[in-house]
Amino acid sequence: MKNELKRVCVKPYDKDRFEVINDYTFSLPSFNGIVPKGFKTDGASIPRIFWSFYPPFKSEYFSACVIHDYLCEKANSRKDYKLADLALKEAMLLLGCSKFKCFVFYHACNLFHKIKCLMKETR
Template identity: 85%
Template sequence: MKTELKRVCVKPYDKDRFEVVLDYVFVLPSFKGLIPKGFKTDGASIPRFFWSLFPPYKSEYFSACVIHDYLCEKANSRKDYKLADLALKEAMLLLGCSKFKSFVFYHACNTFHFLKCIFKSITRS
């Protein structure tokens, strides 16, 4: 039996931002959680240069991006970011995104978070 991921329900909040209007429960192969009503997101945080290839608000992967944003907001360590990036990949696949697109998003986020954690550790020293 194939697992499905429901879509998140949002409303526009501000320019390029959305607010979750109903508590959003998600179940992924390696993680499950709840995003509370009122959580604010910008969708996929993709550099504007790439928007023609990967629009930040595309419904195909928007719910996965909301999960990722929520988990990243709660992240306190490299391990937390790894979990958020894995959740993004799993959610994209459950939503029917191609393996290639899921691979690109996962590795882009994972690389960014790796560099972010290194930079943070350097600036703390």
């Protein structure tokens, strides 16, 4: 049986932000969880210069981004961010994104979180 991931249901909340309208239960190969109703997200946090290639609200990977945003909001350590980045990659694959796109998103997020955690340590 092929693994699949349901799509998250959201409503506009503010300019470039959305709110989850029902608890969003997800099951990934290495992690299961729930994004609670009312959680607010900006979709993929991609620098505007890259929006023509990877729009932040593209339905192809939007559900994966909601999971990632939620896990990042709850993250307290580098290990938590690694789990969030892995969840993003797994969710994108389950949603049918290309392996190349998964590679780009995963490694961009992973690098950002490494730098973010290093900067926190140096303060």
